[in-house]
Amino acid sequence: MEYHDSETAQEVAARVESFMDEQVIPREREALRTGEPVSEAEIAEFWEMAKERNLFAPQMPEEYGGQGLDFQDMLPSFEQVGRSLLGALSIRANAPHEGNMHTLELVGTEAQKEEWLRPLVQGEISSAFSMTEPMGGGGSDPKMLQTTAQKDGDEWVINGHKWWTSDGADADFLLVMARTDLDAHPYEGTSIILVPTDTDGVNVVRNVGHLGGHGITERTGGHAEVKYENVRVPVENTVGEEGAGFRVAQMRLGGGRLTHCMRYSGMAERSLEIAKAYISEREGFGSTLSEKQALRHRIADAETRLHAARATSRHAARELDRSDARIEVAMAKNFTANVTNEIIDLAIQCCGANGIGKDLPLAHFYENVRPFRIVDGADEVHRRSIARWAFDDVDETEIENVLRFDEKRRVDALDE
Incomplete structure (x- = not known):
């Protein structure tokens, strides 16, 4: 699918995808197969490789050792790292540090940035x-x-x-x-x-x-x-x-919810890839499973819903650059959380015993994705926000406070 991401976003995401395929996913497979965990030294090696490829901390300014990508340009890379259990960690874009870095970068004092943000970006502290x-x-x-x-x-x-x-x-x-x-x-x-x-x-x-x-x-x-x-x-x-704690937290969580959406979209994409590869080879009842209409239709529905989730997240990201975008982010988070849950569940069903076994990452994906419907705002919280907007009964004072804070951020940015 073509999402009309910028040339920069596409170019960086392609390099992240290669890094995942060549270095990170093979080590993930080995860890799953042998039960040998990835060491801190190996994570540090991934960071060095990411730095050599100009992929390290894509969300952070260059002055702190990152790539300086703007929000929309970095999101496709988050989608690629979501394909691996090690992906976000391997380029220093994993939660909760990514959100904490973003918070300190935007509202921290210069002293806080030097003492805490700089070493946090480099992985020297947690x-x-x-x-x-x-x-x-x-x-x-x-x-x-x-x-x-x-x-x-x-x-x-x-x-x-x-x-x-x-x-x-x-x-x-x-x-x-x-x-x-x-x-x-x-x-x-x-x-x-x-x-x-x-x-x-x-x-x-x-x-x-x-x-x-x-x-x-x-x-x-x-x-x-x-x-x-x-x-x-x-x-x-x-x-x-x-x-201003709530306004700062909302600023942190809005972007953080979208980076989560993109990571889990990548996880759903890889789950579908595994499922399609498996049912294309697995035979039963006279043909491959991929020739069974029931499974074909379920895969078609999954591809459609994943495309919609990706498009919704990208739209919310564009709006977040212009405004608070609380409703757009709520819609993206709620929809993507449920879609990724459904897709990974389908992938496990397609792969049968191999799906629930832990030689493949699907069982781990399944355990990790279910909390996504609770963390960073439960489904019900986001639906409540969307319903309040739909019925035009949003607390105007609350909105005014957030918008006033956003306006200050825009003025500060212009001053810089």
Whole structure:
């Protein structure tokens, strides 16, 4: 399919595809076959190869060691890395670091960028985004946030309980969402604060067991439960404006949702490739399975829906460059999450016993893709946003706040 991506986007994506096919996917296959995880040293080798091919950190400016691609131009590359369990990690474009890099680049101070962003891009340190809380706290309704940060002189004193903090157990620093003005509405009284994990009072309780977690690398990542008990950090560790935490988070999550969409689209594409190859060779009941009309029609439907998901994500990306694009992003995320779930399920069904076996990546894909309908906004949250827009009952104050923040970003960009 021709999506009219720019020449730059197509050229870089083609080089990423070659890197995946020549280097990354073969190592993935070996890891799946032997059960030998990919070491940290091997990941570092992938990074060096990515740098030699001008593929490393495509989402980051060149001054920090990235490729400096704009958002639309980098998305097709994210689609290619999604084809492998190791893909995003191999070019330093994996979550949650990609979103944290983007956040620090856009609203971090120069000191924060030098101390934290530059080494984060290079893979010298690790990061996490600490927002979701246990029952009673912020989750699908982030306005329920319970974690607080109170000023004591020139320090924040943070207290709270988080979980599902991705990579939190390995992180060198956390971006923590906390209520900093309890008298204000959460949308106006919440901030994001950078907290080094070796700060007194930061207690990583455990990694929460979960669906997925393919264990193909030595470092398992995981999603940590973290308690903050009288954690003190300088007020200068505030990321972005004080009180602007929700607007910064929305900025981070909007782009992050689309990069997820593209990665999972790539995963769905490879799943279809595996399924089509298998049923073209597998014979049963007098012909190959690919000659059975029922399967042919299901593959046709899958190809159609995947094309629609890709087009929807690209449209949302174009709109995100012009505006907040909350509804377009919500539509893309909700639709793509469900389409990729359906396609990977179909691929497993096509491959039968080989589909549920772990010599192929399909079983790992299946475990990884199901959480996509919950993380970065559950289906129901995005449908709620779309329905509010459809019935014209969106909170105008909320929209005005986001648009005002977007306008400031545009003015700042023009000033630069």
